Amino acid sequence: MITNTELENKGDQYPSRIISFEQDVDSIFFYTENNIILKITILRDSLIRFRYTTKGYFSKDFSYAIDKTQSHGYNQLDVIEESTFYMIKTSKVFCKINKKDAKVGIFDIDGSAILEDENGFHWEECYEHGGNIVKMSKHSKDGESFYGLGDKASHLNLKGKRVENWAMDQYAFHKDQEPLYKVVPFYIGLHHNKSYGIFFDNTFKTFFDFCHERRNVTSFWAEGGEMNYYFFYGPKMSDVVTTYTHLTGKPELPPMWTLGYHQCKWSYYPESKVKEITSKFRELKIPCDGIYLDIDYMDGFRCFTWNKEYFPDPKRMVAELAKDGFKTVVIIDPGIKIDKDYWVYKEALENDYFCKRADGPYMKGKVWPGECNFPDYTNPAVREWWAGLFKELISEIGVKGVWNDMNEPAVMEVPGKTFPPDVRHDYDGNPCSHRKAHNIYGTQMARATYEGVKRFAYPKRPFIITRSAYSGAQRYTSSWTGDNVASWEHLWIANIQMQRMSMSGMGFTGSDIGGFAEQPSGELYARWIQLGVFHPFCRTHSSGDHGEQEPWSFGTEVIDITRKFVELRYQLLPYLYTMFWNYVNDGTPMLKPLVYFDQEDMHTHYRTDEFIFGNQILVCPILEPNAQGRRMYLPKGNWYNYWTNELVEGKRELWVSTKFDEIPVFVKEGSIIPKYPVQQYVGEMQFDELTLDVYYKLGKEKSTVYEDAQDGYDYNKGRFSLRTFSFNGKDKEIIIQQHKEGTFETTYSKFKINLKGLPFKVKKIEIDNEKVTLEKVQLNGDNFLIIDKDFSELHIIGI
Structure with a gap:
């Protein structure tokens, strides 16, 4: 591993004096x-790309991370030559390039420095592999904080850390362990209340040092490839994150059932065991939508086969599970068993689809089936073939989702736990070694899987989950954080990983609730469920070699807590679906760390525990055993305690007492939170009423509710319902206005409006300027009223 000290070694070379420049539309060459x-x-x-070449010419420009459908454009571009520097000006920033050494400084339009080169770009010839080790160092400003970089198991603020990006199978990883399963070389810097971002789009092994070795220097480097990075300017963190998410792409809306609760274990088999698990959920009335089959459903771990002893008629079983509301998700790994009688292996062999070593033979490695070859998913023809393999699973058997595991790629019984570096890849017509393709292998597998499942699930939407990912993978797949541990430390890690993944563009992520390795106590499992229901992907998963890890494995009290919180998640499905719609449309992260919510408040810069779920719900998990409450920080604004409806002033630390069946949850004043009735699975019932919890505020607030058919693609043709509620609270008066878009007709016809924190008694109600009797809206001592869903204005006047 290259250390930061080696950045200063004698072999380093630097750009010399700039002798000329030229402009070609939006690009300037120096x-x-x-x-x-x-x-x-x-x-x-506010988005600028920097590319450096040491060869005198640029190689073909190609990236798996960039979403090519995104449009770009700017308001201003001026290039000015001064005696000692060049200046590039846009309407948001100006960029100075020194003539002497090509060092770069970026400033806001007021002239304040945002990011300046320290040594800037430099490189070292790598004669062992050919090509360069490319390096970049920047000055770090006083008080600067750093965030992002995907699912790192470290403190949310990365100041003082060094991290490594190399997708690796890390069973039972620990706090601060490097590297992990995913590679997201994007970070956010924050200083002097201004935020910027850097995306180092280089798929070789990369490193980032955030003032770890040198106090005021931030650096990043790669073991090959090009110095190619994007600079994003805020000044708000939200601007940086949404611009990055637009650049690397957003997913399509998932089917709503994927936002329900999922149950998984290595492994549920035979069929009778699967049915026993699903029946128990229905018996105990714990809502559940997804049931997972791990590698033991296959015949000798051969992908796209079934073990007929365990699952004699998978189509019938999947149909019976579906009738009971369960969607079946199956695992598919990249390792294809070397077996001349195995049809998938034969097809790949005949078409030359497997990865090869440098001197010709196929890459061979041991995984669950024994000796395997591995498809080269960087080859478009291989991806097309792989997509076609899903026809039977999806079209004929009725499986609803596919789970890609071991795709770092993981290989057993070898020192690096993966392919050797000399393995060759097509890389979409840009042939390269595994040193370059390793970090995107898992994403390209997930992409091929997505294309197949989407093709055969149509007109329904696909569901894919992956363990390994590179920036941009969110366009194809959800993810989870890999093989964690049943420990309190890992509960803390999971909380931070979800916040970090969300602000790194990969929102649809969760952790293995309860821990994959080892056995959680009932208390730990309960606390993890209480956190996990507030993560976009919500699944219990365990290795199974240590005992049972279903909600009923820990006694009656934990069953009741699980039911309570999973029911809460199902009630909040319209809120969660709306969060997802905001993510898909605007690139808004579904979970927001407090620093994202209010970067001006210095208290938020090192907070790790609290986060905003969506836009209006604040969650703070209990992360220690035997806790009867905890200290937490409430950010700016006023917040209602969800359990007591007590209004609490924000921007301060406070002690919150809780029972075992609660964690601190707060709702922002003025919010209108939509809720469905509790269902045992998505689509179980049609209902005539949508509940709206309205939290009083002296002032204004906006809330939205997005709905559609919960699956399928009609929403792209305008068949959706988007309701925007404008709340305006006065001393003795509330006005709620509703604006509607879209042609989708919801099944319900009424709103049940729960008025929370009302400081007055209701005297009069007007709906669309017509007075209605209090009896007609069924207002009672509980302060709720039932009204037609298509109202335009609700006016409540008090005494």
């Missing part, structure tokens, strides 16, 4: 005496 070219491309006024 040429140095020693044949370096710096290409700066203005994609938006």
